[in-house]
Amino acid sequence: MPPESRNNPLKLDARWPFDVRRSPFYYGWTIWLLSTVGFLMSVPGQTMGMAVFTDPLIDALELSRTQLSTAYFFGTVASAFFLTRGGRWFDRFGARAVIVGSSVALGVAVFFISLIDFAAAPLAAASGLAIGWFSFPLIMTGYFGVRFAGQGILTSASRNVLLLWFERRRGMVSGLRGIFVSLGFSLAPLLLAFMIDGFGWRGALWVLAGVVGVGFAALALMLVRDTPESCGMLPDGRVDGDGSPAAPPAVVDRTLHEAATDPVFWIYALALSVHALFITAVTFHIVSLFDEAGRGRDEALGYFFPTAIVSTGVNLLASWLADHYRLKPFLILMLSAFLVGTFGLYCLDTWWGFWLMVVGLGSGGGLWGMLSNLAFVRHFGRRHLGEITGLNTSITVFASAVGPLLFSLGLDLFGAYHFAYAVCAVLVGALLAAAILIKQPDPQVSMGIPE
Numbered sequence: 001m002p003p004e005s006r007n008n009p010l011k012l013d014a015r016w017p018f019d020v021r022r023s024p025f026y027y028g029w030t031i032w033l034l035s036t037v038g039f040l041m042s043v044p045g046q047t048m049g050m051a052v053f054t055d056p057l058i059d060a061l062e063l064s065r066t067q068l069s070t071a072y073f074f075g076t077v078a079s080a081f082f083l084t085r086g087g088r089w090f091d092r093f094g095a096r097a098v099i100v101g102s103s104v105a106l107g108v109a110v111f112f113i114s115l116i117d118f119a120a121a122p123l124a125a126a127s128g129l130a131i132g133w134f135s136f137p138l139i140m141t142g143y144f145g146v147r148f149a150g151q152g153i154l155t156s157a158s159r160n161v162l163l164l165w166f167e168r169r170r171g172m173v174s175g176l177r178g179i180f181v182s183l184g185f186s187l188a189p190l191l192l193a194f195m196i197d198g199f200g201w202r203g204a205l206w207v208l209a210g211v212v213g214v215g216f217a218a219l220a221l222m223l224v225r226d227t228p229e230s231c232g233m234l235p236d237g238r239v240d241g242d243g244s245p246a247a248p249p250a251v252v253d254r255t256l257h258e259a260a261t262d263p264v265f266w267i268y269a270l271a272l273s274v275h276a277l278f279i280t281a282v283t284f285h286i287v288s289l290f291d292e293a294g295r296g297r298d299e300a301l302g303y304f305f306p307t308a309i310v311s312t313g314v315n316l317l318a319s320w321l322a323d324h325y326r327l328k329p330f331l332i333l334m335l336s337a338f339l340v341g342t343f344g345l346y347c348l349d350t351w352w353g354f355w356l357m358v359v360g361l362g363s364g365g366g367l368w369g370m371l372s373n374l375a376f377v378r379h380f381g382r383r384h385l386g387e388i389t390g391l392n393t394s395i396t397v398f399a400s401a402v403g404p405l406l407f408s409l410g411l412d413l414f415g416a417y418h419f420a421y422a423v424c425a426v427l428v429g430a431l432l433a434a435a436i437l438i439k440q441p442d443p444q445v446s447m448g449i450p451e
Contacts, residue, residue, distance in 0.1 A: 012096060012097075014225050014226070014230040014231045015231075017222060019231075020225055020231050020233075021231060021232055021233065026236075026237035027165075027225065027228070027231065027233070028162075028165035028166055028173075028228065028235070028236070028237060030223060031161055031162055031165045031224070031225065032162055032165075032173055032176070032177060034099075034158075034161075034219070034220060034223055034224055035158045035159070035161055035162040035177060036158075036177045036180050036181060037216065037219075038099055038103075038154060038155075038157070038158030038161075038216070038220070039155060039158050039159070039177070039181045039184070040180070040181065040184040040185075040188075041103060041106075041154065041211070041212045041216045042106070042150045042151060042154045042155045042158070043150075043184070043185065043188045043192075043208075044106060044109075044110045044146055044150055044205075044208045044209075044212060045106055045109075045146040045147055045148075045149060045150015045151040045152070045154065045155075046150060046151050046155075046185070046188075047151075047279075047280040047283045047284050047400065047404075048185055048188055048189050048283045048304070049150075049188060049189075049192065049208075050072070050143070050146065050284075051189065051283050051284045051285075051286060052188075052189050052192040052193055052196065053113075053192075053196070053201055053204075053205070054068060054284065055287070056196065056201035057113075057139065057201070060116075060117045060201070061116060061117055061120065061131065061132065061135035061136075061139055062130065062131045062132050062135065063132050063135060063136060063139070065288070065408060066408045066409070066412055067132065067136060068139065069284070069404045069405050069407075069408040070405060070408075071136055071139045071140040071143055072140075072143050072284070072401065072404055072405070073401045073402065073404065073405040074140050074143075074401075075139075075140045075141065075142070075143025075144040075145075075147060075401075076143060076144070076147045076397055076398070076400060076401030077397075077398055077401045078144045078148075079144050079147040079148035079151075079152055079397055080152075080393075080394045080395070080397040080398040080401065081394065082148060082152075082394075083148070083152045083153070083156070083390050083391075083393045083394040083397060084256075084387065084390040084391045084393075084394050085390070086098075086148070086152060086153045086156070086390055086393075087156065087386040087387045087388070087389055087390015087391065087393070088386060088387050088390065089153075089386070090156070090157050090160060090385075090386030090387075090390070091383075091384060091385070091386035091387055094226035094227075094230075095157055095160065095161035095164070095224055095225075095226045095227075096220065096221070096224040096225065096226055098153060098157040099154065099157045099158065099161070099220045099224055100217050100220045100221045100224070101153075102149045102150075102153035102154040102157060103149075103154060103212055103213060103216050103217035103220060104213050104217045105145065105148075105149035105153075105213075106145070106146060106149040106150045106154060106212050106213060107208075107209040107210070107212045107213015107214065107217070108145070108209070108213060109142055109144075109145025109146045109149055109150075110146060110205050110208050110209040110212065110213070111205070111206065111209040111213070112141070112142050112145060113139065113142035113143075113145075113146070113205060114201075114202045114205035114206055114209070116135055116138040116139055116142060117131070117135065119134070119138060120134035120135040120138060147397060147400075147401075151397060151400070152393055152397055155393075156386075156389055156390065156393050157386075159372070159373060159389070160377075160385055160386060160389060161224065161226070162174065162177065163373070163374075163377045163382070163385065164226075164227045164228070164235070164382060164385075165227070165228055165235055166235055166236055167235040167236055168235075168236050168323070169236060169323065170323065170373070170374060170377070170378075171319040171320060171321070171322040171323035171370065171373075171374060172319060172320055172323060174319050174369075174370065174373040174374065175315055175316040175317075175318070175319025175320055175370065176316070176319075178311075178312065178315040178316065178319060178366070178369045178370070178373075179312045179315070179316055181369070182308045182311045182312040182315060182365075182366070182369070183308055183312060185304075185308065186304040186305050186307065186308025186309075186311075187304075187305070187308075189301055189304055190301055190304070190305075192204060193301065195207060253380070253381030253382060253383035253384065254379075254380040254381055254384065254388075255384050256384055256387045256388055256391060258380075259376075259379075259380045259384075259388045259391075260391065262379075263438050264379055264438065264440050264441075265376075265379070265380070265388075265392075267331070267431070267434055267435055267438050267440070268331065268371065268375040268376070268379075268392075269391070269392045269395050269396070270395070270431055271331060271334065271335060271371075271431050271435060272368060272371065272372050272375075272392065272396055273392075273395045273396045273398070273399035273400075274338070274399065274424070274427050274428055274431055275334070275338065275364065275365070275368045276396045276397070276399045276400040276403070277399040277400060277402055277403040277406070277424070277427075278338065278341075278342075278361075278403060278424045278428075279361065279365065279403075280399075280400040280401075280403040280404060281403030281404050281406060281407040281420065281424075282345070282361070282403075282407075284403070284404040284407070285404065285407050285408070285417075286300045286301070286303065287300045287301075288411070289345070289348065289417060290303070290348070292348075292416065292417060293348035293349040293353075294349055295348070295349075295354075303354075303357070303358065306358050306362070307357075307358045307361060307362040307365070308362070309362070310358060310359055310362030310363055310366065311362040311363070311365040311366040311369070312366065313366065314362070314363045314365075314366030314367060315365075315366035315367070315369045315370055316366075318330055318366060318367050318370040319369075319370045319373070319374075322370055322374055326440070327371060327374065327375055327378065327440065328435070328440045330367050330370065330371060331367075331371060331375075331435045331440075332432065332435050332436060333363075333367055334364050334367035334368055334371060335364075335428055335431055335432040335435055336432060337359075337360050337361070337363045337364035337367065338360065338361070338364045338424075338428045339360070339425060339428055339429065339432070340356055340359065340360030340364075341356065341357050341359075341360025341361035341362075341364060342360070342421055342424055342425045342428065343356055343360070344356030344357030344358070344359075344360050344361070345357055345417075345421050346418065346421055376388050376389050376392060379440075406420050406423065407420045410423075
């Protein structure tokens with residue numbers, strides 16, 4: 001057993017159950033496939049996955065929309081406080097252990113949510129209180145579980161493991177992954193709605209728990225490897241002219257403390273987070289938003305597919321370009337696109353408002369996908385990537401918790417969502433100004449990327 005495995009019992013021998021160096025192609029492409037599937041398996045912990053269950057849960061748990069949004073808020077916020085530690089797990093225990101563990105935990109959390117009404121009903125009957133008194137803390141706990149394990153740990157680990165296996169082609173491989181992730185995420189609400197119609201909301205959750213917590217966890221245990229170096233290889237499958245592995249290019253590795261004192265970290269973290277706030281809120285309340293604009297449920301669910309097409313195309317193009325250019329212009333474009341999408345929401349009752357929303361939020365989402373993949377590894381290196389992205393994920397998840405509650409409260413207080421749209425527009429506008437003004441030196445310029 002290698003020394004790293006002896007010192008860390010959670011790290012399996014990289015040669016188990018087989019030596020990946022015997023693969024007929026660079027094993028990083030297998031990691032690419034598992035990274036992509038890992039993102040898709042996080043759907044039960046993503047807002048677009050939970051949003052489809054919102055109305056059935058409101059009925060089953062006897063909660064109002066605002067109460068369910070509040071439970072989602074507190075469960076998500078609580079999960080955010082633990083995600084930096086989850087990033088440390090990635091750095092310490094490796095991708096394989098973290099992906100397997102988070103998959104199992106996500107499956108357990110999903111199964112727990114499916115049984116909440118069964119647990120709350122007898123407690124309510126025995127106490128004489130309404131079911132909501134018991135279902136609220138239970139669903140809040142369930143939301144904590146799916147958000148921490150799914151949106152937080154599984155997503156972050158699936159993203160980071162691919163970045164460790166590729167260096168020179170990070171943008172390209174991340175963009176290719178983004179095609180399938182965007183399409184999968186866009187189709188997920190329709191697939192989940194179909195499953196709910198066929199199996200009921202509880203049966204659909206049971207299927208998800210089995211696929212993620214058992215099926216994917218077993219697959220990751222067998223096939224994921226932490227780094228190419230642990231397998232006797234190097235990123236990108238590089239070799240010297242004599243056939244020996246080539247030395248990787250110099251990379252600046254910075255600690256979490258160094259990153260947290262750098263304004264570059266904060267402009268990217270906050271820009272990525274305001275996207276999470278906005279998009280999570282829109283996704284969580286998508287049916288209600290369209291209803292306010294005089295549009296039906298089918299139109300609301302149909303919004304996801306064209307948006308994914310736009311997002312996928314922009315993500316692929318931006319990811320390819322990012323291997324050759326600085327990231328700052330892409331950040332500015334992303335925030336500008338969100339402003340366009342916000343204006344589309346204001347005018348959602350018109351046909352052109354719908355398409356402004358699709359193009360603005362879709363292209364912004366595509367740029368967000370590229371930047372969330374590349375910004376931190378490019379500016380701060382690989383050694384502490386888990387911890388640094390863990391802090392970013394903490395901020396992002398916290399923001400994603402605020403979004404649905406902000407929209408719910410705006411609707412309750414003002415009778416419409418326009419107040420929430422205005423708040424989001426102000427936040428995005430302020431970040432856009434900061435993104436233009438803050439200098440962002442890009443370490444990869446020294447590795448051959450033009451200024």
